[in-house]
Amino acid sequence: xxxxLYPLIAAALVTIAPFLSTFEKGQDIVHGLFDFSVLALLxxxxxxxxxxxxxxxLLMAIILVTxxxxxxxxxxxILSYKGWRVGWRIIIPLATCLSAVVLLKPVKAxxxxxxxxxxxxxxxxxxxxxxxxPSQPLLEFPIxxxxxxxxxNPDWARNNLTTEFxxxxxxxxxxxxxxxxxxxxxxxxxxxxxxxGIPMDSTLFTKELAVFEGSIKDYxxxxxxxxxxxxxxxxxxxxxxxxxxxxxxDSLFMPNRFAxxxxxxxxxxxxxxxxxxxxxYIHNIGFKESFWTDSATTDxxxxxxxxxxxxxxxxxxxxxxxxxxxxxFPISDNVAETEKLYxxxxxxxxxxxxxxxxxxxxxxxxxxxxxxxxxxxxxxxxKFYRRWVPFVVLN
Amino acid sequence: xxxxxxALYTLSIxxxxxxxxxxxxxxxxxxxxDYFMSGILSGIYGENNVHLTFVNALYGYCLLPLYNLFPxxxxxxxxxxxxxxxSLSIAGYIIIRKMGERWGLILxxxxxxxxxxxxxxxxxxxxxxxxxxxxGMLCIVYGLDKLGTDLEKKKKAFIIVSIGIVLLCxxxxxxxxxxxxxxxxxxxxxxxxxxxxxxxxxxxxxTFLIIFVAVFGSHLFDRHMYHLPxxxxxxxxxxxRALLGDGQNYNQQAVYEDLDEMGYSGKDFTMLTxxxxxxxxxxxxxxxxxxxxxxxxxxxxxxxxxxxxxVLRALQKSVQSPIFFAWMSFCFALFxxxxxxxxxxxxxxVMVLFLIGYLLNxxxxxxxxxxxxxxxxxxxxxxxxxxRSNISKRIAVTxxxxxxxxxxxxxxxxxxxxxxxxxxxxxxxxxxLVDYADYNGLQAYMDSLSDSTVFFMKMNSYMRLxxxxxxxxxxxxxxxxxxxxxFGFWTPYFPDVEKSFRKRGISNPIKDVVLDxxxxxxxxxxxxxxxxxxxxxxxVDTIRNFGGMVVYKYSLVTDALMRAEQ
Numbered sequence: 001x002x003x004x005l006y007p008l009i010a011a012a013l014v015t016i017a018p019f020l021s022t023f024e025k026g027q028d029i030v031h032g033l034f035d036f037s038v039l040a041l042l043x044x045x046x047x048x049x050x051x052x053x054x055x056x057x058l059l060m061a062i063i064l065v066t067x068x069x070x071x072x073x074x075x076x077x078i079l080s081y082k083g084w085r086v087g088w089r090i091i092i093p094l095a096t097c098l099s100a101v102v103l104l105k106p107v108k109a110x111x112x113x114x115x116x117x118x119x120x121x122x123x124x125x126x127x128x129x130x131x132x133x134p135s136q137p138l139l140e141f142p143i144x145x146x147x148x149x150x151x152x153n154p155d156w157a158r159n160n161l162t163t164e165f166x167x168x169x170x171x172x173x174x175x176x177x178x179x180x181x182x183x184x185x186x187x188x189x190x191x192x193x194x195x196x197g198i199p200m201d202s203t204l205f206t207k208e209l210a211v212f213e214g215s216i217k218d219y220x221x222x223x224x225x226x227x228x229x230x231x232x233x234x235x236x237x238x239x240x241x242x243x244x245x246x247x248x249x250d251s252l253f254m255p256n257r258f259a260x261x262x263x264x265x266x267x268x269x270x271x272x273x274x275x276x277x278x279x280x281y282i283h284n285i286g287f288k289e290s291f292w293t294d295s296a297t298t299d300x301x302x303x304x305x306x307x308x309x310x311x312x313x314x315x316x317x318x319x320x321x322x323x324x325x326x327x328x329f330p331i332s333d334n335v336a337e338t339e340k341l342y343x344x345x346x347x348x349x350x351x352x353x354x355x356x357x358x359x360x361x362x363x364x365x366x367x368x369x370x371x372x373x374x375x376x377x378x379x380x381x382x383k384f385y386r387r388w389v390p391f392v393v394l395n
Numbered sequence: 396x397x398x399x400x401x402a403l404y405t406l407s408i409x410x411x412x413x414x415x416x417x418x419x420x421x422x423x424x425x426x427x428x429d430y431f432m433s434g435i436l437s438g439i440y441g442e443n444n445v446h447l448t449f450v451n452a453l454y455g456y457c458l459l460p461l462y463n464l465f466p467x468x469x470x471x472x473x474x475x476x477x478x479x480x481x482s483l484s485i486a487g488y489i490i491i492r493k494m495g496e497r498w499g500l501i502l503x504x505x506x507x508x509x510x511x512x513x514x515x516x517x518x519x520x521x522x523x524x525x526x527x528x529x530x531g532m533l534c535i536v537y538g539l540d541k542l543g544t545d546l547e548k549k550k551k552a553f554i555i556v557s558i559g560i561v562l563l564c565x566x567x568x569x570x571x572x573x574x575x576x577x578x579x580x581x582x583x584x585x586x587x588x589x590x591x592x593x594x595x596x597x598x599x600x601x602t603f604l605i606i607f608v609a610v611f612g613s614h615l616f617d618r619h620m621y622h623l624p625x626x627x628x629x630x631x632x633x634x635x636r637a638l639l640g641d642g643q644n645y646n647q648q649a650v651y652e653d654l655d656e657m658g659y660s661g662k663d664f665t666m667l668t669x670x671x672x673x674x675x676x677x678x679x680x681x682x683x684x685x686x687x688x689x690x691x692x693x694x695x696x697x698x699x700x701x702x703x704x705x706v707l708r709a710l711q712k713s714v715q716s717p718i719f720f721a722w723m724s725f726c727f728a729l730f731x732x733x734x735x736x737x738x739x740x741x742x743x744x745v746m747v748l749f750l751i752g753y754l755l756n757x758x759x760x761x762x763x764x765x766x767x768x769x770x771x772x773x774x775x776x777x778x779x780x781x782x783r784s785n786i787s788k789r790i791a792v793t794x795x796x797x798x799x800x801x802x803x804x805x806x807x808x809x810x811x812x813x814x815x816x817x818x819x820x821x822x823x824x825x826x827x828l829v830d831y832a833d834y835n836g837l838q839a840y841m842d843s844l845s846d847s848t849v850f851f852m853k854m855n856s857y858m859r860l861x862x863x864x865x866x867x868x869x870x871x872x873x874x875x876x877x878x879x880x881x882f883g884f885w886t887p888y889f890p891d892v893e894k895s896f897r898k899r900g901i902s903n904p905i906k907d908v909v910l911d912x913x914x915x916x917x918x919x920x921x922x923x924x925x926x927x928x929x930x931x932x933x934x935v936d937t938i939r940n941f942g943g944m945v946v947y948k949y950s951l952v953t954d955a956l957m958r959a960e961q
Contacts (some may be wrong), residue, residue: 092822113730113733113735116730116737116738116741117730117737120726120727120730120737120740124723127710127711127714128710128714130714131714131715141703141704141707143703144703144704144707145704147699147701147702147703147704148701148703148704148705150700151698151700151701152698152700154699191928226648226652227649227652228652228655228656228661229656230655231653275658276655276656276658277660329656330657371652374649374652374656375653375656375657376714377692378692378693382624
C-alpha cells in the first residue's frame with residue numbers, strides 16, 4: 001500500500017502546491033491532481049535508486065533535473081493563465097521536488113513492469129473518469145500544455161495589430177472611409193491602388209507615405225472585410241445603407257449622390273470591362289461614364305486621362321474613381337523577385353498619383369489600397385498585415 | 396486437427412451476436428459509398444461492372460458468379476457481413492487457443508460484443524478492410540509463432556498462416572489504405588516476437604515475400620483496370636474531387652479571394668466545394684487544376700508543437716469508443732498474465748497516437764478510421780497473450796453469460812442506435828428514417844415520364860434517395876439508377892454513367908439542364924452559374940414538390956442565344 005500511496009502523494013505535492021500557492025478567489029483554472037510526467041519520473045527515480053547497478057548517481061541527477069524542469073513548466077502554465085510573472089515562485093517547484101524525493105526515501109521501488117502497470121492504470125482511470133467529471137481531471141499533462149501554449153503561429157502578428165501601431169496610424173475599423181473625406185464643394189478623385197497593403201516593416205510604410213509629402217491632409221489605416229478588388233471598389237463608395245418600411249435593404253452609393261449634386265461621375269480602369277465582371281456592377285453603383293481600354297494600360301496613361309478630364313474647360317465638377325493596375329498580381333513565383341518588382345511598381349504608381357495631386361491642388365484626392373498583396377507566394381504575403389490597408393487624403 | 400471445442404465456442408459466440416444484430420438492429424450500409432459500389436457491381440446502370448473504385452476489382456470478380464446465379468441477392472453486402480463474421484470467429488478461436496477455454500471464452504465474448512454493433516450494423520468497406528487485415532496479421536503471427544516453437548504441428552501452422560495471408564489479401568482488397576494503416580502494427584509485432592521467431596527466419600521471410608507479391612500484385616492489377624481509355628477522365632477527376640469535396644485543411648477564404656482576383660469566379664469554387672461539379676467544360680479536370688493549384692498554396696501547416704495537446708484531446712474522445720475498451724482490457728490481460736510483454740501496451744498506444752496525429756494534420760480523423768487503428772492495436776495484442784492459472788469453470792461461464800445477457804438487453808432496448816461512422820457519436824437510425832419526403836411519389840413520377848427523361852440530383856438528395864431503396868441484402872435491380880445522376884458524389888465521369896446519359900442526348904450534365912428531357916431535383920441555384928458560363932438568360936420553374944424533394948425545370952428565356960453558338 002505504502003508503495004502505491006507514497007508516490008501518489010509525492011506527485012500530488014509537486015502538482016498541487018504551485019496551484020494552491022497561486023490560488024485566487026474566483027479563479028477558473030482546470031488542473032489535474034497528479035502530474036503524469038512527474039509521477040512517471042518519480043517512479044523511474046525510485047527504480048534507478050534501488051535497482052540500477054551502474055551510473056546510479058548520474059541517472060538520478062538527470063531525472064531530478066528533468067523533474068524540476070517539468071514542474072517549472074507546470075507552474076508557468078498556471079501563471080500564464082493569470083498573466084503573472086514567475087519571479088521568486090521559481091523556488092516552489094524546487095522545494096516540492098526535493099520534498100517529494102525525501103518523502104519517497106522509505107519507499108521500495110517497483111520493477112519496470114510494476115511502473116508500467118501503475119502508469120497504465122492511472123492513465124486509463126484518468127480518461128474514463130474524465131468522461132464523468134470533466135471539471136476535475138485526475139491527471140495533468142504539463143509538457144503537452146506547455147508546448148501548445150508556446151507554439152508560435154506565423155500568422156498571429158499579421159492578424160492582430162498592436163494597440164500602439166493602431167494609435168500611431170489612426171486606425172479605423174470602418175470598412176468605408178471615402179464618405180468621411182470627400183468634399184462636395186470641389187472635384188474629387190478616389191484612387192484605389194491595386195494591392196497596396198501595410199508592410200509589417202514600418203520603415204517601408206513610412207517611405208511609402210513620404211511619397212505624398214507636402215500634400216497630405218490626413219492619413220490612416222482601415223480594415224477590409226475581404227481581400228478582393230471587387231469588394232474594395234464597391235464597399236468604399238457606399239454612402240449609406242438602410243432598411244425601408246418593408247424591411248427591405250436599400251443603399252446609396254456615392255456616385256449617385258454626387259450625380260444628384262450635378263457632378264459628372266466617371267470610373268477608370270486600364271483594362272477591359274470584363275475583367276472581374278466590372279461591366280456588371282460599375283454601372284449599377286451609379287457611374288454615368290466609364291473608361292476602359294482594350295489592352296492592359298499602365299497607370300501613367302490613365303493618370304494622363306484623369307488629368308485631361310480635370311483640365312476640361314467646362315464648369316462641371318467631377319467625381320472620378322480610378323483603380324490602378326501596375327501592381328496587379330501574379331508577379332512571380334520567386335519571393336525575392338516578387339518583392340523587388342512589387343515595390344518598384346508600387347512606388348511608381350504612388351509617385352504618379354502624388355504628381356497628379358500636386359498638379360491639381362484644388363482637387364480632393366483620396367488614395368487607398370484595395371487589399372494587401374494576395375495571389376503571391378505565402379512567404380511574401382506574410383510580410384503584410386492581413387485585411388488592413390492604408391488611406392491617404394491629399395489636398 | 397482443428398480444436399473442435401474452441402471452434403464451437405467461437406462460432407456460437409459469433410452467431411449469437413450476429414443474431415442480435417440481425418434481429419434487433421437496422422440492417423444498412425454504414426456509408427453510401429458501399430451502396431453505390433454494390434450497385435455498380437449489380438448493374439444499376441445496366442450491366443454488372445467490377446470497377447468499384449475504392450474496393451479492388453478482384454472482390455467484384457469473386458462475387459460475379461454469385462450475382463449471375465442469384466441476381467436478387469446483394470452479394471457485396473453478404474460478403475462484407477461474412478468478412479466480419481469470419482474475422483471475429485477466427486480471432487475468437489485464436490484467443491481461446493492461446494488463453495485456454497475459460498479466460499479465452501470471456502475475452503473472445505468481450506471482443507465480439509464490443510465490435511458487433513460498430514462492425515455489423517454500420518458495415519463499411521474501410522472497417523471490413525481493417526478487420527480482415529488485422530485478423531489476417533494475427534493468423535500470420537500466430538501461425539509463424541507456432542511454427543517456431545512447436546515443430547510437430549507444422550501442417551496446422553501452415554494452414555493458419557495461409558488463412559492469414561488470404562484474409563490479409565482480402566483486407567487489402569476492401570480498402571488499400573486501411574490495410575496500409577495496419578502495416579506499422581504488424582511490423583512492431585514482429586519486433587516483439589523476434590526471440591520466438593529466430594528459428595524460423597526462412598519461413599518468416601518466405602511468408603513476407605508471399606504477402607508482398609499477393610497484396611501488391613492484386614493492388615497493381617486493380618490499378619491497371621483503370622488504364623482503359625474510357626476511365627481516363629474518371630481517374631483524373633478523383634484527386635480534385637476528393638480535395639474539393641472533402642478537403643478541409645486549407646484556407647478556403649484565401650483561395651476564394653485569389654480566384655476572384657485572377658478573374659475566375661469565387662462562386663464556382665464555392666459550388667465545387669459544395670459537391671456540385673459535374674460540368675465537363677467549366678469544371679473539366681484541366682480547368683479545375685487552376686483551382687487546385689491555388690489550394691496547394693494555402694494548405695494549413697500545423698505546428699508540431701501543438702500536436703501532443705491535440706492528440707491527447709483526440710484520445711479523450713477515443714475512450715468513448717467500444718474498441719478502446721477492448722484494447723484496454725487486452726492490455727490489462729497482458730499485465731495480469733505476467734507476459735513480460737507489456738512494452739506492447741506503450742508501443743501500440745504511441746503508434747495509434749502517432750497515426751491519429753498524422754490524420755489530425757490532414758483533418759481526416761474520422762471515427763471509422765480511428766476505430767480501425769485501435770482495432771489493429773487490440774487484435775495484435777492477442778499473439779502476446781498466454782495461458783495462466785485458470786479460473787473456475789463456473790466463473791467463466793457466468794461472466795460469458797453476463798456479457799451476453801447485458802448485450803441482449805442493450806440490443807433489445809437500443810438496437811437502433813449506432814455510432815456514426817464519421818463522428819462516432821451515438822445516433823439513432825430511427826432519426827434518419829424520419830424524413831417526410833414522398834419517395835414513392837417521386838419514384839412514381841419518374842416512372843411516369845418517358846425513358847428518355849433524366850434526373851440530375853443535388854448530392855445530398857441523391858444520397859437520401861439511396862437510403863430509401865432496397866434493404867442492403869437485396870440487390871438493386873439492373874438499370875434502376877439508369878436515369879438518375881448526381882451533380883456531385885464520386886460517380887461523375889464514371890463510364891457507365893456517361894454512357895447512359897449520352898444515349899439520351901446529354902453531353903454535359905450541368906450545361907444541359909436546360910434541355911427538354913432533363914429535370915433537376917433539389918438544386919434551384921444553377922441560374923447564376925449557367926448565365927455566367929453559357930447562356931444569356933435562364934429561368935427555373937418548380938414542377939413538383941414531393942414533401943421536400945423538389946423537381947425543377949431549367950429553361951432558356953425566349954430569344955436568349957447560346958453564347959457558345961455566337
